[in-house]
Amino acid sequence: MAGEPILSVRDVNKTFGGVKALTEVSFNLMPGNILGVIGPNGSGKTTLVNVITGFVKADSGQVLYKGKDLVGTAPHKIADRGLTRTFQVMRPYYSLPAYKNLIVPLFSPRARRTGGWRGGGRMGSRDTVAVDILEEIGFERESYVPYKTASSLPTGYLKRLELARCLALRPEIIICDEVFSGLSMSEMASMVPLMEKLQMEGITLIMVEHRLRELFRLANRVMVLNFGAKIAEGVPVEVMADKQVKEAYFGSEEVFSYV
Amino acid sequence: MDILIYGVINSATLALMALGFTLVYGVSRLPNFAHGALYVLAGYICWLLLNRLGLPYILAIALALGLVAVVGGAMYQLILVRIRGMSISEIIASYAIGLAILEGLRWGGLKGGTFTLPAFLEGSVDIAGVSVDFQRILVVVLGALLVGLLYFFVNHTRLGLALKGMAQDERAALTLGIDSDRMAVASMALGSLSAAVAALILLPLGSIVVEAGYHVLIMAVAVCIVGGLGSWTGAILAAFVIGFAQILTTAYLGAHFQVVVAILAIILTLILRPSGLFGKQKELEERV
């Protein structure tokens, strides 16, 4: 592939009290691509997300974003530079209505600098912009859903709200930590085109997932983690065929027929 | 030399004051801000039994210990259990109870230096040229004994093991048939008991005053935070750190600075290492 990678992770290590959460993890991410990260429970996927976004400091190694090392940078500064994330356990502002949840990112320095969303204007009412983003992400505009408090929304909407929070920043990379988990089949089905749309708009995505079927449809490349180490990386077909991956992750061949 | 000896004594004093606090926090995650009040209450009850009812000293001590343990347990069972888990409410409510007890006692006439308990043993002894009275030696000995007993209790008795289990993982303990509310009451009673023990050992060295309640609370909080909340070994080590720091500042700067040292220790620890010097918890900020 031509061009410079937008994000390049090099030899990242992280231990938690003797447990190796990440060992020598490296990968490159090209602009506009979708990278899928899979692995069994406890294989260090979420730790990787935390390391990249600055919520956890790597013991050693580099996270190069547009050529600059992010290790040791505060999470809010990383987000300010356009690298955002969703949380596996959803973290909305429960006491606020859904659209007011987006006021917080829209009020951030980055969003104010870049001028809001879609010509929402620098000083255009943030409430309108927020409702626009929610509509974009699949909230029905005319209904009362965007005005309900976040605590009363079902999981599907909360996942979307997480994504919307990232989008409000007009990011360059979004790292999605298990956006598909906990969704019903139909909710998932509507989520896939959404991700495709984001990719078409030029946003680079890292998707940490358990749902292989949807992920393999979306991802340009897939990386497999096991016990904190990278055991395979490549286009989905290659990874599916990899023997080591089958043994470590799937255990048997039969699961693959499902995929 | 006297710095060493008084340092040890002061450290043992602090450890005694802090034991009950760390015990309760360790088991039921309840910051018991009524700790100092229970301490003073124990002294006052003992004084009442001794001087008003004329009971023998041993009996008065035993009764006072029992009563304070009951008060502590009842406090949890009747009031604090309702706000279990809301840590800020727990702090405010237990502090309010402590205030009510202390200021109630002050209003009830606990003022001035007239309330004293007799020492267990009179006289003093020379250790390496420093005169130390027996009661202070007793503080060290009994302090060590109490730590030993509690250690034995927690690790080798059914109730103690249940408490330990609850401290480590409350839900897992629940599934194993441990009643967490009852255990919390037990830990609170036990914590109050050790506050009372500390009071009855330490108070003969001075007089029973309301201010001691606040003082003990600050010291207990200081020791527990410096040592890492809920950590036993941490608390004992921290007692020595703060104890010696206090003796050193008293020797070189003046007695005014005793409390300043403790408060500064709290603030600095929380800023630099919130999990405490010896705490095993992950750094608080990192909890995602």
Next chain:
Amino acid sequence: MAKAHESRRKERLDRGVKVRSDGVYAVASWREMAFLLGPRLLLIAGLMVMPLVLWPAPYWQKVLTIICIYSLLAIGFDFLAHYVGLVSLGGALYIGVGAYISALLNTEMGLPLWATIPLATVLGGMVCTVLLWPCLPLRGVYFAIVSLMFPLLAARLIEAFDIFGGTDGIMGLDGFPNKWSEMYVLIICLLLALFALRRLVNEDVGLVFRGVKDNDQSVKASGIDITRYKALGVFIASSLGCLGGACLAHIYMWAGISQFALDFSIIPIAATVVGGGGTLAGPVIGCLILVPISELLRDFGTLRIAVYALILMAFIVFKSEGLMSYGARKYNQFEHWVEI
């Protein structure tokens, strides 16, 4: 008999006021405006008239000024605890810092009262924010414990180093020209602070504050420096406290260690709990109830501390929503008959 009932039904008074979403009001008639404005006007008018009502009782006029000072502190506490998520148990720090700064400005530099109070408000807010800055990353219990220690430390330091007049304090401050200015300055400041804060928490900045309280990780992930916002919150709350402290110093014409005393830390918390946390007006109501009780019990010495400690405990355990939330709920549930 049934006829009359068929054409009428009971309806909640706020039915027309509240649309489906909370907080979005569609006001359609004078009656509904009166419904909304009534309680607000009652508070404003009540506070403005109070000094005149208390004309024959100068002692209670003094109590009213004290109520205002505690209220300033209490709405600061409420704002910080329920909208920023920092529970600061050491309100006495703000009062003390404000009092000492205005005292120093007044006696050392000879600035007049109308300059020292605003200066003490702003400078004091800055001083408190700088002092608490290192503690801002701490959460919940830990922040509460540290903030509780600060006023104690300040008092001990002043005592130990014998600075700022040591245990005697600083005497000889200018007093207010007369008691009316004293009362009305405080009442107006209180009302302004109250309505400004209520406004603030619903502005976009206020939403960021609430975001920090609900979920600081998420705010971080949104590219916002939470420490700065927490500091701003502390600045706002401590400025209010310092304003109260500065006024207090000028009322008593004295600043001393006792302004770091426990009372200033406990009463605002008790008032907030009694009045209802998160309502901002609740703490004012709490102060209007608690401070007079405390004054009535002054003859009984420290019993008053025991009494309001018990009130505090009872409310936090048995009625944690507080009077204001309770009252607001009942007020909104008033029903009336309407023709259909």
